[in-house]
Amino acid sequence: MADTNYDLVIIGSGPGGYVAAVRAGQLGLKTAIVERDALGGICLNWGCIPTKALLRSAEIYHMLHRLEEFGIKADNISFDAAAVVKRSRKVAETLSNGVKFLMKKNKVDVIEGVGRLAGAGKVAVEGKAGKSELTAKNIILATGARARTLPGLEPDGKLVWTYREAMVPPAMPKSLLVIGSGAIGIEFASFYRAFGAEVTVVEVMDRILPVEDAEISELAAKAFKKSGMTILTSAKVEKLDKGAGSVTATIVTKDGKSQQITAERVISAVGITGNVENLGLEAAGVKVERGHVVVNEWLETGVKGIYAIGDLVGAPWLAHKAMHEGVMAVERLAGLKELHPLDVTKVPGCTYSYPQIASVGLTEAKAGEGGREIRVGRFPFRGNGKAIALGEPDGLVKTIFDAKTGELLGAHMIGAEVTELIQGYTVAKTLEATEAELMQTIFPHPTLSETMHESVLDAFGRALHI
Amino acid sequence: MPIPILMPALSPTMEEGKLAKWHVKEGDKVSSGDVIAEIETDKATMEVEAVDEGRIGKLLVAEGTENVPVNKPIAILLGEGEDVSALKDAPAAPTAPHSKVEAPKQDAAPVAPQPVVPQPAAPAAKAPAPHEAGARIFASPLAKRIAKEKGVDLAVLTGTGPRGRIVKADVEGAKPGAAAPRAAVQGAAPAVAGPAIDPRAFYEAGSYEEVPLDSMRRTIARRLTQAMQEIPHFYLTIDCELDELLRVRKHLNETGGVKLSVNDFLIRASALALMKVPNANVSFAGTALLKHKHADIGIAVALDGGLITPIIRHAETKGLAEIAAEAKELAERARTKKLKPQEFEGGSFSISNLGMFGIKNFTAVINPPQAAILAVGKGEERAVVRNGKIEAATVMTVTMSCDHRAIDGALGAQFLEAFKAFVEYPPSMLL
Numbered sequence: 060m061a062d063t064n065y066d067l068v069i070i071g072s073g074p075g076g077y078v079a080a081v082r083a084g085q086l087g088l089k090t091a092i093v094e095r096d097a098l099g100g101i102c103l104n105w106g107c108i109p110t111k112a113l114l115r116s117a118e119i120y121h122m123l124h125r126l127e128e129f130g131i132k133a134d135n136i137s138f139d140a141a142a143v144v145k146r147s148r149k150v151a152e153t154l155s156n157g158v159k160f161l162m163k164k165n166k167v168d169v170i171e172g173v174g175r176l177a178g179a180g181k182v183a184v185e186g187k188a189g190k191s192e193l194t195a196k197n198i199i200l201a202t203g204a205r206a207r208t209l210p211g212l213e214p215d216g217k218l219v220w221t222y223r224e225a226m227v228p229p230a231m232p233k234s235l236l237v238i239g240s241g242a243i244g245i246e247f248a249s250f251y252r253a254f255g256a257e258v259t260v261v262e263v264m265d266r267i268l269p270v271e272d273a274e275i276s277e278l279a280a281k282a283f284k285k286s287g288m289t290i291l292t293s294a295k296v297e298k299l300d301k302g303a304g305s306v307t308a309t310i311v312t313k314d315g316k317s318q319q320i321t322a323e324r325v326i327s328a329v330g331i332t333g334n335v336e337n338l339g340l341e342a343a344g345v346k347v348e349r350g351h352v353v354v355n356e357w358l359e360t361g362v363k364g365i366y367a368i369g370d371l372v373g374a375p376w377l378a379h380k381a382m383h384e385g386v387m388a389v390e391r392l393a394g395l396k397e398l399h400p401l402d403v404t405k406v407p408g409c410t411y412s413y414p415q416i417a418s419v420g421l422t423e424a425k426a427g428e429g430g431r432e433i434r435v436g437r438f439p440f441r442g443n444g445k446a447i448a449l450g451e452p453d454g455l456v457k458t459i460f461d462a463k464t465g466e467l468l469g470a471h472m473i474g475a476e477v478t479e480l481i482q483g484y485t486v487a488k489t490l491e492a493t494e495a496e497l498m499q500t501i502f503p504h505p506t507l508s509e510t511m512h513e514s515v516l517d518a519f520g521r522a523l524h525i
Numbered sequence: 526m527p528i529p530i531l532m533p534a535l536s537p538t539m540e541e542g543k544l545a546k547w548h549v550k551e552g553d554k555v556s557s558g559d560v561i562a563e564i565e566t567d568k569a570t571m572e573v574e575a576v577d578e579g580r581i582g583k584l585l586v587a588e589g590t591e592n593v594p595v596n597k598p599i600a601i602l603l604g605e606g607e608d609v610s611a612l613k614d615a616p617a618a619p620t621a622p623h624s625k626v627e628a629p630k631q632d633a634a635p636v637a638p639q640p641v642v643p644q645p646a647a648p649a650a651k652a653p654a655p656h657e658a659g660a661r662i663f664a665s666p667l668a669k670r671i672a673k674e675k676g677v678d679l680a681v682l683t684g685t686g687p688r689g690r691i692v693k694a695d696v697e698g699a700k701p702g703a704a705a706p707r708a709a710v711q712g713a714a715p716a717v718a719g720p721a722i723d724p725r726a727f728y729e730a731g732s733y734e735e736v737p738l739d740s741m742r743r744t745i746a747r748r749l750t751q752a753m754q755e756i757p758h759f760y761l762t763i764d765c766e767l768d769e770l771l772r773v774r775k776h777l778n779e780t781g782g783v784k785l786s787v788n789d790f791l792i793r794a795s796a797l798a799l800m801k802v803p804n805a806n807v808s809f810a811g812t813a814l815l816k817h818k819h820a821d822i823g824i825a826v827a828l829d830g831g832l833i834t835p836i837i838r839h840a841e842t843k844g845l846a847e848i849a850a851e852a853k854e855l856a857e858r859a860r861t862k863k864l865k866p867q868e869f870e871g872g873s874f875s876i877s878n879l880g881m882f883g884i885k886n887f888t889a890v891i892n893p894p895q896a897a898i899l900a901v902g903k904g905e906e907r908a909v910v911r912n913g914k915i916e917a918a919t920v921m922t923v924t925m926s927c928d929h930r931a932i933d934g935a936l937g938a939q940f941l942e943a944f945k946a947f948v949e950y951p952p953s954m955l956l
């Protein structure tokens with residue numbers, strides 16, 4: 060029997076958990092990670108990564124329809140839905156294997172099974188191979204989250220999907236109703252629209268992507284509508300009536316009007332809730348509120364030696380936030396100094412729709428709260444040589460500064476490849492750059508990144524190419 | 526409108542003090558110049574005078590309260606025709622004295638931000654800063670911008686960013702007015718940063734008595750830790766023969782109607798040596814050296830539970846009798862805590878004499894903002910070799926601690942050479 064005394068046991072191997080394990084390995088902690096399914100968690104297997112693979116197929120298919128614009132000719136353009144899904148699964152598998160390698164490299168024991176707290180410093184694991192008990196000086200809970208369900212709109216896996224079924228469609232549906240317009244809902248809407256489905260997005264708030272800047276939301280809605288999507292805002296799905304091969308949804312808008320929409324499939328993307336069940340939290344004294352584990356700014360649950368990270372502890376529900384917290388929790392329990400609590404205004408967010416959307420920091424509305432004087436810069440892709448050359452002239456970069464201090468309060472982007480660009484502003488925020496440093500930075504020409512420079516210049520009335 | 530009376534700063538470096546005594550009670554009429562309270566700091570007791578005319582509406586801080594931060598309202602003065610009802614917005618009940626000392630942090634984890642104590646608007650040079658002035662200060666562009674706007678001196682801040690970089694949060698927590706430090710080392714908080722490992726961990730509870738630090742102890746702990754950490758000390762030791770000095774002293778004491786101590790001679794000798802080697806009469810000010818024009822000599826006076834260093838100003842202009850009288854008077858007032866801050870702050874040089882305790886030789890910690898201190902041992906009969914013969918002589922060993930940022934070895938040696946010459950042949954002090 061192997062030694063089951065560990066410095067650290069991590070329950071859950073999603074991006075938060077496995078990154079925490081790697082960091083613990085680097086710091087020389089004897090570490091085990093407990094996973095009930097596949098290494099990498101939802102992100103690698105059923106989230107971020109496989110959807111990016113699907114969206115890449117969608118993007119290529121979309122581009123094929125624009126070939127003539129670029130002087131290319133091709134006939135008989137078509138797709139094979141099964142092959143699209145197969146590629147996506149292959150990508151997920153490759154990365155899950157990558158995590159297996161990382162665990163080995165960092166001498167982390169991978170224990171298959173369902174882990175739960177079993178008294179002070181103990182984790183019980185129930186797996187295919189039977190039951191076992193691990194002793195741990197420290198425990199990190201990283202069990203993630205799952206799709207939230209609303210009464211009456213419960214997914215059934217056949218006609219009403221969650222992200223999970225939506226990722227492995229047996230065939231492309233001809234029509235689709237997406238409930239919820241957060242990043243997950245919008246990405247699937249974009250994907251299925253690209254493959255020709257009639258897509259309707261229903262959002263209860265007055266605009267889609269409600270966490271984004273209002274101006275960006277509006278531009279996104281315009282672009283999606285142009286691509287043929289139907290978008291209903293301030294609208295609520297009252298009920299779903301399931302037929303043989305379709306679902307009829309009764310949708311009520313804010314003004315009281317009711318309408319019915321029939322679609323082959325429905326995707327429910329109305330948020331997520333933490334996986335707090337069957338973890339032994341209550342017995343251990345770990346507090347749970349509104350479906351999430353309560354932690355302080357150091358990710359401590361209040362029970363000695365027990366930390367919680369990622370989706371399990373709440374918004375923003377983003378893999379990179381979980382990874383950051385995983386590293387922080389490990390460094391904290393290892394006694395490292397110079398740690399800083401997470402600042403959510405420095406966590407970027409990305410939506411991989413067509414067009415892409417990315418942002419970091421405060422929206423214009425939030426930034427102006429409390430009478431703060433702000434300066435807003437805008438630069439359209441239309442003024443950028445590279446965007447024109449790429450055939451991607453639709454896009455906007457918006458930056459918001461504190462007029463007094465020059466602090467970059469927020470940056471909001473929509474357009475081609477903006478998810479790859481946003482990191483520039485994230486670095487600037489972390490380094491506490493002001494407009495002066497951003498203005499002095501030399502951006503390479505010709506790149507899309509020049510729009511970032513121009514937006515900053517515009518905030519101070521100095522844009523060059525507009 | 527009711528006027529708040531604020532806790533005064535008795536000196537540029539004062540951060541807090543004890544409200545020792547109220548001389549007025551609520552309802553009393555006061556006019557400008559009336560003594561209303563006594564404030565005690567780690568070093569002195571001072572009377573607080575009313576600046577405005579009026580009636581005491583409310584005493585906000587109870588008599589005997591310790592650690593009252595400078596600029597905290599301690600009472601409310603009512604103008605003519607105003608009554609207590611005008612005070613609804615005044616701060617509530619007297620602050621309870623808090624003498625409890627914060628336990629040293631056991632956790633190695635980052636410490637929560639310390640409360641910032643309001644500061645007197647004082648020249649920055651007086652408060653030693655966490656950053657050696659002149660050295661590059663690492664601060665984010667945003668922190669620099671905000672500091673400039675708020676008038677916060679970055680040099681006095683301790684950064685919490687990567688590798689001590691000053692970030693926005695550090696500046697936002699600071700108060701304008703230059704010498705407003707927020708770090709624990711500056712003693713802005715009532716407690717001094719304790720040792721990294723709590724000594725209590727090594728001793729059984731009950732096997733010792735725990736004596737909370739009084740404000741003098743706290744100040745000593747803070748200032749000397751800082752001095753030792755910031756000032757690159759080095760030490761020069763020299764022997765001085767005292768027989769001639771003792772002979773002169775005996776003669777003067779018997780015939781001059783004065784009572785001179787050896788120390789009085791050493792004060793004058795130091796002052797004259799500083800005049801002779803003026804480059805040793807300096808303070809290190811980061812971007813510059815302050816070359817003092819006068820020799821202001823501090824003399825360490827041991828007190829019950831601490832020490833203080835009152836200063837004989839312009840000692841080079843004073844004769845032995847005058848120095849003796851002044852040193853005696855200062856020491857006496859130091860013991861009764863009646864010194865005014867300006868009588869013990871500043872100075873250009875210090876002397877610490879432990880000869881009376883039989884100490885042969887020791888080293889002393891420099892007293893900022895000075896750049897040197899002389900540790901004086903006992904004058905004793907020793908065998909000395911002169912021209913190949915062993916002779917008896919009264920010899921005293923002195924060790925000078927020098928701030929290497931301001932005084933180099935050769936310069937320190939020149940000073941000691943001059944000092945020794947004055948001591949060994951006191952008539953030269955007449956020149």
